[in-house]
Amino acid sequence: TKQKEPELPLFFGWFLLPEEEERIKCATMDFLKTLDTLEAFKEHISEFTGEVAKEVDLEQYFQNPLQLHCTTKFCDYGKAEGAKEYAELQVVKESLATSYELSVTALIVTPRTFGARVALTETQLKLWPEGADKEGVAPALLPSVEALPAGSRAHVTLGCSAGVEEVQTGLDLLEILALQKEGKEGTQVEMDLGTLTYLSEGRWFLTLREPITADTTFTSFSD
Ligand code: A2P
Numbered sequence: 001t002k003q004k005e006p007e008l009p010l011f012f013g014w015f016l017l018p019e020e021e022e023r024i025k026c027a028t029m030d031f032l033k034t035l036d037t038l039e040a041f042k043e044h045i046s047e048f049t050g051e052v053a054k055e056v057d058l059e060q061y062f063q064n065p066l067q068l069h070c071t072t073k074f075c076d077y078g079k080a081e082g083a084k085e086y087a088e089l090q091v092v093k094e095s096l097a098t099s100y101e102l103s104v105t106a107l108i109v110t111p112r113t114f115g116a117r118v119a120l121t122e123t124q125l126k127l128w129p130e131g132a133d134k135e136g137v138a139p140a141l142l143p144s145v146e147a148l149p150a151g152s153r154a155h156v157t158l159g160c161s162a163g164v165e166e167v168q169t170g171l172d173l174l175e176i177l178a179l180q181k182e183g184k185e186g187t188q189v190e191m192d193l194g195t196l197t198y199l200s201e202g203r204w205f206l207t208l209r210e211p212i213t214a215d216t217t218f219t220s221f222s223d
Helices: 018-035 039-043 083-088 090-095 142-146 168-181
Strands: 011-016 069-074 099-109 113-119 155-160 188-190 194-198 204-221
Touching (some): 011 018, 018 204, 069 083, 099 155, 113 168, 142 168, 155 168
Antiparallel strands (some): 011 069, 011 204, 099 113, 099 204, 188 194, 194 204
16 A cells, blocks of 8 residues: 655744734834834835825734744645655754744834844754745845845744735845845934834834844644
């Protein structure tokens, strides 16, 4: 008899524990509430609303994802390249259902996405698939992305604007990191949480003064 292949999940990742999720959601929502009242933000509001002199309620603008997590490998039930190889890695199998503390070092806001940048440790990087940073990246951005350290794309999607898919958060983050590296920073604003930087076309980056840590479990997810 033929042995049935084990099924591959939609994706693997670190999932925030429920109480952590609440804490992070509260802290990041507070940031959004403050952001849309800042004069610096209002000057560029048309990049969010398409019209000048209109207000935007960022808390309404972004829809919350269901379960906060940091994706390591998007497998698409085996349709994604390298899915099977990833699932079979010893380090992946050994790490399933174990605890990890993630460190959030920055927040990003763009007209498309709201996300948290995750700084991976050496141990956590072992679960970061090779080449994951550049997957689906536009050719024009590839050279800049290849120059960034591995794991630069690691993030937690906190919200997407209407019609935008979650995968966009990682791409927005990479774009911001590339612009930063080129020294393309614009206006800077000091906030309680850290330094807010504007990077053109509605892109905002908040470097946290103190990283926000979150307890997670590494696991696979299938819809
Ligand atoms: P992210 O990790 O940026 O939040 P979906 O619900 O669209 O199928 O996606 C499930 C999860 O996998 C989401 O968390 C999403 O984005 C991530 N994801 C979706 N597509 C990709 C992709 N092509 N590459 C990397 N991650 C993806």
